Amino acid sequence: MFEVLENDTLAPNVHRLVVRAPRIAKARKPGQFVIVHPQKGGERIPLTIADADPEDGTITLFVQAIGASTLKITGTPPGSSLLDIAGPLGKETDIENWGRVVCVGGGVGTAVLYPQAKALADAGNEVTTIIGGRSAPFIILAEELGRFSREVLITTEDGSLGKQGFVTNALQELIDDPLRCPQAIFAVGPVPMMRAVCELSRPYGIKTIVSLNPIMIDGTGMCGGCRVSIAGETKFACVDGPEFDGHQVDFALLMDRLTMYRDQEARLVEDLPESLKGKITKVKK
Amino acid sequence: MKKNLSHKETMAIERVKMPEQDPRQRSRNFQEVNLGLTKQQAMREAQRCLQCKSQPCVEGCPVRVRIPEFLEAVAEDNMPLAAHILLADNTLPAVCGRVCPQEEQCEIVCVRSAKSGPVAIGYLERYVADWAMQNPDKLLKQDRPEPSGKTVAVVGSGPAGLTMAGELAHLGHQVTIFEALHETGGVLRYGIPEFRLPKDIVDAEVDRLKKIGVTIECNVIIGKTLTLDDLIRQFDAVFIGNGAGLPMMLNIEGENLKGVFSANEYLTRVNLMGAWRDDLPTPIIQGRRVVVIGGGNTAMDAVRTARRLGAERAIILYRRSEAEMPARDEEIKHAKEEGIEFILLAAPLEVLGDDKGWVNGLRCQRMKLGEPDASGRRRPQPIEGDTFLLEADVVVNAIGTRPNPLLTSTAPNLGLSAKGNIATDENGATSIPGVFAGGDIVRGGATVILAMGDGKKAAAAIDNYLRKPS
């Protein structure tokens, strides 16, 4: 049993959980994730370890409720426990000193990006952060990322905060400015966003790292359900990733495989009591 | 009772038939296919044993169960004694009685095989084990061993790890099992389906280990959560039984289409994650036409699962002929009774899909058998130009698994074979002193009982190692 110590709401349906998991807190490196099995008979849900405190033996998770299982997790109050948490899983972020890097976060992906951005800044990179979201309430962690970023650029689709538009608009501006053009880009967010960032950076030959989020079960290389295609080769995202060179990722395949259980998952949400349905964010695909 | 039978009378008894669920009914449910013997059937079958002096059956058993002795106890209706004898040599008898290939081990060498068929040792093993499970209060007390003060870490809770833990606990050592998944049992839990091995049997066997003092910690992945070095530092000895769980891919066009699964994923969704149950959220694709590629136990389990999930046609596609199939005879027989179709001497060339990214068929190559290969089986060869199309909305790849490098890649000092298996001597000792290994991680995909045999042998070696004055 893994006790939830804190659970607060950062953005609509996006929660920050601090959970007691001493072994994971000690072993974890930036870029790695855990698999949470909230209760007996539930699904196994991969979530990035956003932060960890090895002394206190705690890890921090940012969770967006997008379906019945993530809702179980965001609905766990402090003092209650999550049944199983396994990790840390996946490869750690390959942290190098690139010089100038841009970190691009979309929606809850911003939370996944946070530990990478911090590690990149700690390694001496000059970090510029771009955060994108639907509207102002969905922009998360701007202050926290600001602590180590040279600048934080915000874009919203409706213009309610920062510049109106998409993260790619802000990225284009940076690339066009010789003094701010990055040597590497880290992008985490909805698949269409990561794809758009990669398409934008490709002609400039700027190394672009993305963090992929296929459907997983075990997270240890045992099932192959998480397979993605990288430069035409099949890889298991849970052990070979989750981070890959974005210019080699087959995004169309990833998006398509994410829809595999759409009908069944939708039925689970339909079966929820009305009062809970509002606590789920519909993700676009 | 037994004493009253003459030799002639003994020889006249015919081998018992296992009562089974009707095929039409069972191919639509997940309840156990084999129903188990009645007391009368069991006693009568046990009486068929000739109590041979040479005991060829015991030789045939990888963990050397004292077969004639427990059979005699069954024949005399002394169930506590039968259970005592069986449990002394076999940590997981209720599992073995259901999934072991007795037809290739103890039963094939039974002297009664020639005439009226071997004594049904497997059925009787199951009968005794189930009795023991239902009558814990009637079991003979086992002496609590003197605590040795030594600690042993076991990686993996499959049959190898469970057997190791049981053996060492009986020798007085303090054992902790570390399991990567959130449930115990390894393949017994996530691979072999409910209709062949009900999961409360696995639970009961694991509970018995907990009662004798074994600690089990799930959600600990050695190589990730803790390293092998951590274990070597914290324990007096280590046993690695992490199986061979990495699925081999077909490496053909279309393999990543939606509706194409590895058998591991398909079976894990259904067994470990309970996708067959209406009350659990795990989704699965319920195909109408399901094609399973392969001819082993895994393939049979997957195809029979597909049938139970509602497939109108559930098909095995295998590149050799039935004689070469590695699956147990009983599984093949049961599959046929349940309406599974077999397409033999054919291999997939390409997975075909529709414009929405879902699989809709397979292009296949007809094969013929050539010269025997390294495994002694005749090698399949393509018949040039002879291909055909097979419709399918779910395809399951059950061509085999390899060792998972998750642990071994983080333990550079651990000697491996060319294929990535852990190298050991005949007692399971690895290249690192105090570290032992066994089961599928050493052998490649094998059987439950061979994994258990490894666990038992290595347990004796670990006991030796721990008691050696250092």
Ligand SMILES: Cc1cc2nc3c(=O)[nH]c(=O)nc-3n(C[C@H](O)[C@H](O)[C@H](O)COP(=O)(O)OP(=O)(O)OC[C@H]3O[C@@H](n4cnc5c(N)ncnc54)[C@H](O)[C@@H]3O)c2cc1C
């Ligand atoms: C390595 C990794 C790290 C992750 N880190 C985080 C994290 O830190 N925080 C977080 O909130 N989420 C994270 N995710 C995504 C998270 O695992 C999914 O949101 C979750 O599995 C959805 O489960 P559900 O049952 O609630 O929703 P479902 O009911 O399964 O899904 C709801 C809808 O979303 C779609 N969907 C399913 N899985 C995904 C997915 N992985 N990405 C996008 N859409 C999906 C479904 O098709 C469905 O339409 C991560 C995923 C991976 C693989």
Ligand SMILES: Cc1cc2nc3c(=O)[nH]c(=O)nc-3n(C[C@H](O)[C@H](O)[C@H](O)COP(=O)(O)OP(=O)(O)OC[C@H]3O[C@@H](n4cnc5c(N)ncnc54)[C@H](O)[C@@H]3O)c2cc1C
């Ligand atoms: C579908 C299927 C059907 C089968 N049917 C039969 C049958 O009828 N009869 C028969 O005799 N054999 C059968 N087999 C084969 C048999 O199940 C295996 O040979 C046997 O389970 C091997 O046992 P093991 O203990 O070596 O490994 P496993 O059973 O594979 O157990 C290994 C355990 O280690 C855990 N693990 C892996 N890596 C780590 C790590 N890094 N840290 C911690 N834990 C880890 C795994 O999660 C797993 O629980 C079948 C196999 C399959 C897949």
Ligand code: SF4
């Ligand atoms: S070989 Fe057959 S008949 Fe002989 S002891 Fe074993 S089970 Fe009995």
Ligand code: FES
């Ligand atoms: S999640 Fe099963 S192999 Fe990656």
